Amino acid sequence: MANKPTKNTSGRGQRDLTVKVKTARGRKLSSTMWLQRQLNDPYVKRAKADGYRGRAAYKILELDEKYRFLVPGARVVDLGCAPGGWCQVAVPRVNALGERRGKPQGYILGVDLQEVEPIAGAEIHQLDFMEDDADKQVVAWLNGKADVVMSDMAASASGHKQTDHMRIIALCEAAAYFAFDVLEEGGTFVAKVLAGGAEGDLQKLLKSRFTKVANVKPPASRSDSSEKFVVATGFKGSNPV
Secondary structure (H helix, E strand, O other): OEOOOOOOOOOOOOOOOOOOEOOOOOOOHHHHHHHHHHHOOHHHHHHHHHOOOOOOHHHHHHHHHHHOOOOOOOEEEEEOOOOOHHHHHHHHHOOOOOOOOOOOOOEEEEEEOOOOOOOOOEEEEEOOOOOOOHHHHHHHHHOOOEEEEEEOOOOOOOOOHHHHHHHHHHHHHHHHHHHHHHEEEEEEEEEEEEOOOOOHHHHHHHHHHEEEEEEEOOOOOOOOOOEEEEEEEEEOOOOOO
């Protein structure tokens, strides 16, 4: 249970006070620190106020503000979409509900290993994108190829930094190869990676298949996190020269 913040009696006006969390018996220090960070995270508070399912929604929002890939009419595949925050951001931006008159209507397809609560304007399927013919299934659902493949997936943490880094790079590479099979020429691939020195091969792979590859840490990404995002634009097609 959080301690109540003390009142400001200085007469200099109210200011945000950091919420302290007591270490409860049986709770690990790491769990207490995580809870304290969540309670004091402005993005967590904004997500609740804005109706997003998690703070990660602001990562894709900030990336799109800079690179403008979620445009009206775009067909988007969100890999590992749970809990659905990225889909929530994408729906109005691609006009998936057709609410912006005079603008083309887009399509959002989310897939995840686990069941995801429905999202208005998005089609959600329970699917392992690494299964055989998963790419064909996705193209069938889209009734064509995608303009954007995006992924905020992260492999289960092992507690070993180097191992976790290698796992997420491997997951990102798998997502990239999936994108090669389902993206329309000129399309965009956005995915989370972890900085750590092993992503050189991934960068080389993406640069061979896209015209531009940027590495970005959006403001919503915690400063103490090693995560960053690759934004690869201008897909050269399934059979690049």
